[in-house]
Amino acid sequence: MTTAFPLAWPTTIPRSKNREAGAFRTSLAGALDNVETSLRAFSRDSGEAVSGIVLSSNVSLGVQKPADPGVAVWFVWDGIQICIPVDRYQTPAANLQAIHHVLEARRTELRHGTLALVRASFQGFVALPPPPHWSETLGIGRDAPRQQIESAFRARAKAAHPDAGGSADAMAALNAARDQALKDSQ
Template sequence: MTTQYPLTWPALIPRQKTREPGRFKTTLAQALANVENSLALFGKDSGKAVSNFVISTNYTLTERRPADPGVAVWFTWDGIQVAIPIDRYTTIEANLQAVHQIVEARRVELRHGTLALVRATFTGLLALAPPSGRSWREVLGMSLQGQVTRNDITMQYRHRSKGAATEVEQKELNVARDQAMKETPL
């Protein structure tokens, strides 16, 4: 299952190595409202409900400006689990506003193209979900909070790999390790 916290990032999308300030003039509350409104309008425009909506971030009440401002918006539309991950910008609100703009672009596709075109776009995103839908921290058995090192990841990966009973379990561990390494500073 996709989690709101910590950030659940799609396995096949690389993380940004550098970030830039967003040019969006929005607050976090407004960016959240924009994403929710865009998804509701997209569902209405397409005639297909948007469900299982989750915004996954590293935002907490105690850490409102996390070092990793990435955002992944997950939802189900027309039977397809979609992830729109953005970490290009230095703030959560800018990354959320970018998600809003992407959903609005799908609405434009819908108005000027066809439902099949939009479905094809989102079907391409279908493969981006982690194999089990669990975060790398869950797969590797790492704490859901706090910092981890690359050494911690390697040690836990080796420990879990010894107990992997099937090829599917090993593949899931490999994807989790790769994602963890991408998200963990050197």
């Protein structure tokens, strides 16, 4: 299940390394309204319902320039789970406004092309389920201290390692979970 917090980012799209200020002059409330309006208009124009909308981020209320301003909008359209993630800009408002423009581009395709064209362009946004949170992978709470993170990692590595009957994929997922947990615990 996709969550609003923490950010559920699709594994198929890499995160931005360098974020720009952007030229948008839209407030967070305005950008949220624009995304919601675009989703409703897209649903109406396409004749296909948009449902299960989740705006996912790592942002706390009131933080203007968070360390991670990325936003992912998840929804179901035409029977497929779609995710439009943007973290190109330094603020959540700018990233939401960019998502609004991506949705408006799909509406333009719909007006000047066909529903088949829009379905084809949305194939790049078809969302695989987000990876599990590191706490699930390690089997510990989200507020676990570093020592517990390392202990849980070592215990699970005994079974996940390829030499112990696990797999390279299982060990890679475990390593990634430990790295993110240690980063989050700083």
